[in-house]
Amino acid sequence: MKIIVDAFGGDNAPLEVIRGAAEAIEAYDVDILLTGKEAIIRQTAAEHAVSLDRMEILDCDDVITMDDHPRSILKEHKNSSMAVGLQALAAGQGDAFVSAGSTGALLMGSTFLVKRISGVSRPAIAAVIPSTKGPVMLIDSGANADCRADMLLRFGQMGSLYMTDVMGGGKEATVGLLNVGTEETKGGPLQQEAYALLKQSNLQFVGNVEARDVPFGVADVIVADGFSGNVLLKTMEGTADMIVQNLKTMFYTSLKTKIGALLVKKELDAFKKSMSTAEYGGAPLLGVRKPVIKTHGNAKALAIKNAIRVAAEFAKAGVIDKIKATVQAEGAEEA
Amino acid sequence: MKIIVDAFGGDNAPLEVIRGAAEAIEAYDVDILLTGKEAIIRQTAAEHAVSLDRMEILDCDDVITMDDHPRSILKEHKNSSMAVGLQALAAGQGDAFVSAGSTGALLMGSTFLVKRISGVSRPAIAAVIPSTKGPVMLIDSGANADCRADMLLRFGQMGSLYMTDVMGGGKEATVGLLNVGTEETKGGPLQQEAYALLKQSNLQFVGNVEARDVPFGVADVIVADGFSGNVLLKTMEGTADMIVQNLKTMFYTSLKTKIGALLVKKELDAFKKSMSTAEYGGAPLLGVRKPVIKTHGNAKALAIKNAIRVAAEFAKAGVIDKIKATVQAEGAEEA
Numbered sequence: 001m002k003i004i005v006d007a008f009g010g011d012n013a014p015l016e017v018i019r020g021a022a023e024a025i026e027a028y029d030v031d032i033l034l035t036g037k038e039a040i041i042r043q044t045a046a047e048h049a050v051s052l053d054r055m056e057i058l059d060c061d062d063v064i065t066m067d068d069h070p071r072s073i074l075k076e077h078k079n080s081s082m083a084v085g086l087q088a089l090a091a092g093q094g095d096a097f098v099s100a101g102s103t104g105a106l107l108m109g110s111t112f113l114v115k116r117i118s119g120v121s122r123p124a125i126a127a128v129i130p131s132t133k134g135p136v137m138l139i140d141s142g143a144n145a146d147c148r149a150d151m152l153l154r155f156g157q158m159g160s161l162y163m164t165d166v167m168g169g170g171k172e173a174t175v176g177l178l179n180v181g182t183e184e185t186k187g188g189p190l191q192q193e194a195y196a197l198l199k200q201s202n203l204q205f206v207g208n209v210e211a212r213d214v215p216f217g218v219a220d221v222i223v224a225d226g227f228s229g230n231v232l233l234k235t236m237e238g239t240a241d242m243i244v245q246n247l248k249t250m251f252y253t254s255l256k257t258k259i260g261a262l263l264v265k266k267e268l269d270a271f272k273k274s275m276s277t278a279e280y281g282g283a284p285l286l287g288v289r290k291p292v293i294k295t296h297g298n299a300k301a302l303a304i305k306n307a308i309r310v311a312a313e314f315a316k317a318g319v320i321d322k323i324k325a326t327v328q329a330e331g332a333e334e335a
Numbered sequence: 336m337k338i339i340v341d342a343f344g345g346d347n348a349p350l351e352v353i354r355g356a357a358e359a360i361e362a363y364d365v366d367i368l369l370t371g372k373e374a375i376i377r378q379t380a381a382e383h384a385v386s387l388d389r390m391e392i393l394d395c396d397d398v399i400t401m402d403d404h405p406r407s408i409l410k411e412h413k414n415s416s417m418a419v420g421l422q423a424l425a426a427g428q429g430d431a432f433v434s435a436g437s438t439g440a441l442l443m444g445s446t447f448l449v450k451r452i453s454g455v456s457r458p459a460i461a462a463v464i465p466s467t468k469g470p471v472m473l474i475d476s477g478a479n480a481d482c483r484a485d486m487l488l489r490f491g492q493m494g495s496l497y498m499t500d501v502m503g504g505g506k507e508a509t510v511g512l513l514n515v516g517t518e519e520t521k522g523g524p525l526q527q528e529a530y531a532l533l534k535q536s537n538l539q540f541v542g543n544v545e546a547r548d549v550p551f552g553v554a555d556v557i558v559a560d561g562f563s564g565n566v567l568l569k570t571m572e573g574t575a576d577m578i579v580q581n582l583k584t585m586f587y588t589s590l591k592t593k594i595g596a597l598l599v600k601k602e603l604d605a606f607k608k609s610m611s612t613a614e615y616g617g618a619p620l621l622g623v624r625k626p627v628i629k630t631h632g633n634a635k636a637l638a639i640k641n642a643i644r645v646a647a648e649f650a651k652a653g654v655i656d657k658i659k660a661t662v663q664a665e666g667a668e669e670a
Contacts, residue, residue, distance in 0.1 A: 069518045091581055132577055142515055147524040180565040188480040188562060211569035215577035227523060230515040234546035235570035242467055242550035243578050248607070250602040260598030267592055269583040274581070 001027075002094040005312050007036035008063045008081035010100025011298050015044050017100065020304025027053045028309050033094045036081035037061055058093075060084040063278075066297070070104030074178070075246030076114055086113040089290045096291035096311035098282065100299040102237045106148045107143050117320065122147075122227070124155050124164065125285030125294060127233050128280040133217025135280060137163050140226040143285075147225035149193035151200060153175070158219035158323050160203050165317040166310075168220065176209035176219030178228060185192040188225075190225065199225070211235075215305070241279060244272065281306030284314055286323070291315045336364075336430075337429040339648050341397045342366030342371035343416035345435025346633050350379050352435065353387070356637025360389045363644050368429045371416035393428075395419040398436075401632070405439030408448055417441060421448040424625045431626035431646035433617065435634040442478050445623045452655065454662030459490050459561070459620030460629060461497065462568050463615040468552025470497050471613060471670075472508075475561040476568045477619075482560035484528035487512070493621040493658050494556035495538050500644075500652040503555065511554030513543035513563060513609060518543070524561065529640055533558070579607065619649055621658070626650045 005021050007014045008021045011101040014036060014252055031054050032042060038059035042123060045052050064073055066082040073083050082101050086109045089097040097114075103125065111123055124140035144151065152211045156175045163173035176197055184195060186208055198205045209218045211232055224232065248279040251261035254279075260267070282295035291314040340356050342349045344545040349371060369376060373394035380387050388438055398418055399415040408418050417436045419543035421444045424432040432449075432479045434441050438460065446458055458492050459475035474494040479486065491510045512530055514522045519530055533540045544553045546567055559567065580605075585594035596603070616638060617630035626649040 015468030059473050068510070103638065120525060123373040132580070145515060145521075145526075178566065180391065180480060180562060186480075191480075210573075211566045212573035212576075215568065215573045227515060227526075228566045231513065231546045231566050232570050235549065235567050236574050238547035238550045240578065245450050246606055253433075253602050257599045257602055260595045264585060264592045271581055271585050279478075287350045330410050 001032055001315065002031040002311050004033045004035065004085045004088050004094035004097045005304070005307050005308065006081045006085045006097070006099035006101055007034040007041055007057075008101070009334075010316050012300055013100065014041055015048060015050075016166070016300045018045055018050050018055075019048070019301035020051075021055060022050050023301060023305040024308035027305065028312055028313055029052075030264070030308060032056070032308070033088060034090065035060060035064070035085040042196045045186060054176065058084055060086060064105045066097045066102050068102070068105065070102065070108040073105045073109040077105075083109055086110060086292075089241065092112045092290065093314040096293065096306070096309045098293045098295060098311050100295040100297055100304070100307075103294055104175065106292065106294055107285065110285050112290045114288045114290050116287055117289055117291070117324055117327060119331060120154055120158075120287040120323070121187070122151050122284055124151075124158070125283050126155075126159055126286050127229075127283040128167075128213070129236060130218035130274060131215050131281075135167055136214065136216075136217060136227050137167075137221045138233055139221065139223060139286065140229050141224075141283065142226050142230035144226040146227075147190065149190060149197055152190070152194035152223050152225065153197040154287070156198055156201070156203055156205070156221060157326055159223065159328065161322045162284060162314075162319050163220045164285060165319050165322065166313050172204050173220035174204045174206050175223060176206045178211065178214075178222050178232065179208035180210070181208065182210060213309065218323035281308070281310040284310070289320065291320065336647050336650065337366040337368055338369045338641070338643050338650075339370065339420045339423050339432045340596070340643065341416045341420045341432070341436055342369040342376055342392075343436070345630070348435065349633055350383060350385075351374055351635045352639050353380055353385050353390075354383070354636035355634075357385050357387075357642035358392060358636060358640040359596075362408065363647055364589055365643060365647055367391070367643070368418040368423060370395060371398070371664040374468060378577075390580045393423060396518055399440045401437050403437070403440065405437065405443040406517065408440045408444040412440075418444055418448065421445060421627075422424055422625070425449050425647035428590065431628065433628045433630060433639070433646050435630040435639070435642075436630055437634055438477060441627065441629055442620065444575035445620050446628045449623045449625050451622055452624055452659055452662060454666060455622040457486050457657070458620055459493070460618050461490075461494055461621050462564075462566065462618040463502075463573060464549070465609060465615075466550050466552035471549065471552055471554070472502075472556045473549075473564050473568055474556065474621065475564050477561050477565035479561040481562075482525065482567075482625035482660070484525060484532055486534040487558050488523070489562065491538055491540070491556060491558045492535055492661055494558065496657045496661065497619060497621060497649075498555045499656050500654050500657065501581065502649050507539050508555035509541050510556045510558060511537045511541045513546065513549075513557050513559035513567065514543035515545070516543065517545060529558070537566060575635065616643070616645040619645070624654065624655065
């Protein structure tokens with residue numbers, strides 16, 4: 001298994017990226033193909049004593065940033081570390097691709113360089129979020145601000161295959177539709193049409209779910225348009241951050257509270273870990289022909305390491321072949 | 336100041352409602368007009384030794400429930416405690432109305448019984464949510480799943496007037512547009528058009544805001560369509576509930592953690608209080624001709640008491656006259 005990694009994606013590149021890659025090689029027995037400025041990668045590794053064993057480097061001297069237009073990955077920035085990584089993935093030089101760079105550029109590059117699965121009109125970003133019953137997939141979590149109902153059905157199908165095979169150990173995933181109430185008539189035309197399509201499908205559809213119940217694991221896959229999905233994802237992050245910040249303040253109030261904090265330190269650390277998106281490694285981009293994983297822009301070594309693990313699991317599970325088969329079966333039925 | 340209160344709205348009616356009303360009379364020197372089944376109100380008050388001093392009762396024998404169609408408040412349930420309360424408000428029998436009943440019915444009833452301010456096409460529910468910088472208004476938080484850009488501008492104007500006068504002590508409120516990124520070009524057509532309108536307005540517009548930053552008080556008023564606003568509101572509630580549940584489990588792990596919990600008890604209680612929506616009392620319904628406050632369906636006495644306080648402040652501040660003046664000035668400008 002060889003994972004291609006964008007060494008210049010995200011706020012902490014390249015040091016944290018190559019650190020995470022080195023840790024992943026140790027932990028998961030994978031090979032790595034880094035993309036980016038080779039001289040800087042080698043210099044950074046040497047300075048920080050990071051081993052480059054089992055890592056190849058595809059040298060390229062450009063980087064696409066958050067400020068660049070996503071479409072520039074196809075032209076002005078076609079020699080960026082992200083573009084070169086996606087081209088290498090398309091050419092079969094590795095089994096999956098991981099980047100912490102611009103989401104828009106990654107989406108654009110994946111769609112046009114790796115290409116969509118035929119029958120999938122729009123790829124989606126499928127964030128994995130914590131819940132009291134374990135990880136939940138939120139699809140779409142930000143790729144498509146405007147969606148049609150048939151896109152939402154496709155998101156449900158792709159998310160279900162991923163969660164069943166990669167994270168559920170084969171147990172069929174349940175699918176819910178994000179809505180403002182549980183009744184069938186809730187929401188706007190988009191939700192009402194999507195509800196009908198999901199109900200007719202052979203997915204394990206549990207109906208509409210309210211955002212309030214998502215953290216309690218009401219379904220394994222939450223289907224949403226990219227706008228409200230993104231709002232859900234970022235509200236969870238922001239609320240958790242605010243609460244953790246308030247708890248810190250609380251524990252530092254006095255000597256008494258500091259002692260209290262010491263007594264619950266182990267449990268508090270475990271709790272913080274359970275809330276941390278770094279543990280999930282990143283979000284698969286579903287609907288393109290090869291496994292692509294987007295990690296957080298502020299990812300550090302741990303998140304990169306976990307993203308590489310998720311990329312390897314994604315590639316191994318054969319989810320993409322199953323998505324292709326599902327879409328083809330539908331096409332055959334309609335014909 | 337007389338506040339009309341729906342004694343049969345919500346899951347804990349009538350006991351918690353009349354308890355909250357009695358506490359509000361003590362604390363805020365207001366008079367109360369209850370609507371609902373008089374015999375049951377009197378019996379419940381007697382059984383639980385709740386004083387009905389300074390409370391009048393408008394007897395009516397019907398209740399509208401969550402299962403009833405909102406529109407039924409105008410016909411089949413026009414004698415429900417909610418409908419009778421709204422009629423009393425329209426007739427000037429009180430200064431504001433508070434209900435913990437069905438949001439849809441309250442919206443429908445307010446729109447057609449109390450009536451819209453002319454020039455406001457759709458009233459909005461304006462939830463008040465906690466942030467590290469104090470309360471923030473989220474408008475719309477669930478009344479209108481589908482919105483036009485001009486509606487979003489109006490939400491911003493109404494929210495700004497409310498937050499400036501009722502909660503900001505006259506300091507002009509800042510207004511942000513909920514979006515999936517801060518750049519002007521983010522989101523779909525709705526957000527892009529609304530951005531242009533808000534930018535042209537004379538509001539203190541701070542631009543697009545991401546859901547992640549809302550709990551950190553990035554703006555005093557967050558403008559959103561009712562669908563994504565509702566997702567934000569409920570995600571905050573669900574995430575906070577999940578974390579509090581996890582913290583409880585954490586503190587009960589062992590004798591050591593229980594002692595830890597005791598040492599931070601006071602601070603933990605203060606923290607829980609700061610996160611509790613019951614403290615804010617409820618969400619004003621903005622865009623109708625009289626003050627209407629919606630409290631949570633599971634509101635207990637404390638939330639009802641605070642909702643009555645908020646209703647009194649809303650009525651006293653003269654916000655509705657200012658909304659009328661703003662809309663009229665615009666009409667004059669356009670003419």
